[in-house]
Amino acid sequence: MLILFVFLAIRYEWGNDYQQYIDKFTIYNSINRFDYSDPEERWEVGWILLYRLFKPLGFFSLVIVLTAFEIGVYYWFIKKYVPREWYWFTIFLYVFNPNFMITQASMMRQTLAMCIVLLSIPYIFRKRFIVAALIIFFSSLFHSSAKILLPLAFLGYVNLRLGKRGVIIGISLFLAVLLFRSIAMRMIEDTLSSVGLSKYAYYFEEGKGAPKLGSGIGIVYQIIIMCMILYYEKRQDREMGLLYKITAISFLITPLSIVNQLFARLAYYLQLPMLASYPSLVRSIDNKIVSVGILLLIMAFTLYDFQVFFYSSIYHDSFFTYHTIFESFVWR
Numbered sequence: 001m002l003i004l005f006v007f008l009a010i011r012y013e014w015g016n017d018y019q020q021y022i023d024k025f026t027i028y029n030s031i032n033r034f035d036y037s038d039p040e041e042r043w044e045v046g047w048i049l050l051y052r053l054f055k056p057l058g059f060f061s062l063v064i065v066l067t068a069f070e071i072g073v074y075y076w077f078i079k080k081y082v083p084r085e086w087y088w089f090t091i092f093l094y095v096f097n098p099n100f101m102i103t104q105a106s107m108m109r110q111t112l113a114m115c116i117v118l119l120s121i122p123y124i125f126r127k128r129f130i131v132a133a134l135i136i137f138f139s140s141l142f143h144s145s146a147k148i149l150l151p152l153a154f155l156g157y158v159n160l161r162l163g164k165r166g167v168i169i170g171i172s173l174f175l176a177v178l179l180f181r182s183i184a185m186r187m188i189e190d191t192l193s194s195v196g197l198s199k200y201a202y203y204f205e206e207g208k209g210a211p212k213l214g215s216g217i218g219i220v221y222q223i224i225i226m227c228m229i230l231y232y233e234k235r236q237d238r239e240m241g242l243l244y245k246i247t248a249i250s251f252l253i254t255p256l257s258i259v260n261q262l263f264a265r266l267a268y269y270l271q272l273p274m275l276a277s278y279p280s281l282v283r284s285i286d287n288k289i290v291s292v293g294i295l296l297l298i299m300a301f302t303l304y305d306f307q308v309f310f311y312s313s314i315y316h317d318s319f320f321t322y323h324t325i326f327e328s329f330v331w332r
Contacts, residue, residue, distance in 0.1 A: 001075045004095070008105055009067040012060075012325045015106025016318045022332060025051050025059040046141030047109050059332050060325050066112060070104070073115040074275070081243065081276035089279050089295070096302050098309035099271055102319065110268065113143035118272050120153070125239045129153040145265055155245060159238075166230035166248070173252055174223060219254075221301050226251035228294060229277060232284045240280055243273035250274070 013019060024043065028051045054062040074094065082090045094100045104111040116139035123132040132153035140146040162170075226248060233244040250270035278298060285291035309315055325331075 001071055004091075004101070005067055005071045008071070008101070009064045010324045010326070011063070011105060012323045012327055014319065014323055016315065017106045017108070018318075021108055022059050025054075025062070028052070029055045044109065044141055044144055046138075047112075047143075050142075060328075063108075066108065070111060070115045073118055077118055077121075077272075078275065081240070082279055083283070086279035086283065089282070090275050092299065093275055093278060093302060096306045097274075098305050099268060100275075102306075102309065103268070106318070107268075110143040110145065110265065113139040113146045114269050114272060116142070117146055117149060117152075117269055121242070121273075124153060124156045125242050127156040129156070132156075146269070148266060149269055152246070155242060158245065161234040161241070162230045162245075162248075163234040164231065166233060167227045170226055170230045170248060170251070171223065174226065174254075218301075221297070222251055222254050225281075225294075225298070228281055228285075232281055235284050236280065240276070243277045244280075246270055246273045247277040 011018075028043075028048055050062060054065075078087065078090050104114070117136055120132040120135040123129075123135065130153075133150055136146055136149050136153060160166075229244050229248050229251070233241050233248070236244055247270070250267050253267040253270060282291055282295045282298075285294060310320055
């Protein structure tokens with residue numbers, strides 16, 4: 001984790017959004033007064049306040065401190081929910097699954113919000129929904145999309161054990177969302193407007209014309225792992241079962257995230273428990289052949305996604321070459 005901290009803390013112009021963040025740091029700190037009620041402004045109050053706080057220290061210092069906090073949260077989460085002998089697998093997922101370390105290095109606001117949301121998990125489990133809701137709401141000060149997760153604060157009250165029944169329900173919902181995703185998107189777009197998140201509706205336009213299903217192999221993989229998660233949830237204790245449930249919800253977002261960026265953003269929050277639920281899943285399978293098969297399947301698809309990410313026309317130029325702050329002539 002210390003190595004990962006150094007790697008991420010000294011990154012420079014690495015990721016699609018890095019330049020935008022450093023430019024905004026300069027812009028906001030050059031303005032004497034900022035109208036926080038500006039409806040066209042997509043940058044949240046909490047994030048702008050962070051910019052102001054770090055004005056004397058510089059943007060590089062902000063990145064270093066945020067990286068320390070985020071790596072610290074992941075360190076806590078792994079130590080709490082992952083057995084020592086499976087640390088390697090969790091770190092493998094964090095480093096090579098593009099939705100974790102690599103993408104999070106670029107989307108700084110949402111990564112901070114995601115890590116804060118992760119801290120609410122113990123309170124959700126203990127049914128302290130007010131504390132959990134306050135933590136989630138606090139995270140929305142850095143990325144407003146976190147408000148959508150407020151219902152998670154009550155998930156601790158759901159004592160339903162899934163098993164075979166959960167597999168049937170999960171597959172049915174997954175296929176229903178996949179087949180009727182255009183209807184679902186219209187409904188959610190209306191919901192966004194009603195809860196004050198209409199400023200994120202631009203993702204709907206951005207997502208049009210996004211990649212289609214392709215060969216469908218990825219969908220088959222998602223269904224297989226989702227079914228395994230739903231089936232083996234019944235073997236877990238209540239706290240790990242909660243992580244399984246959140247992981248299962250993330251799979252239901254997949255059909256929508258294929259064609260729309262907004263749902264891909266939402267899925268990032270819900271995928272974080274995978275760092276614990278995936279190792280637990282492999283451990284829970286009694287048949288050693290099946291257990292090793294699922295482990296290799298997850299690793300193979302993770303490495304495949306990793307390779308596709310770096311050779312994507314969207315991400316290649318921003319991520320393929322790693323840069324450090326030592327390449328900058330000044331401390332920014």
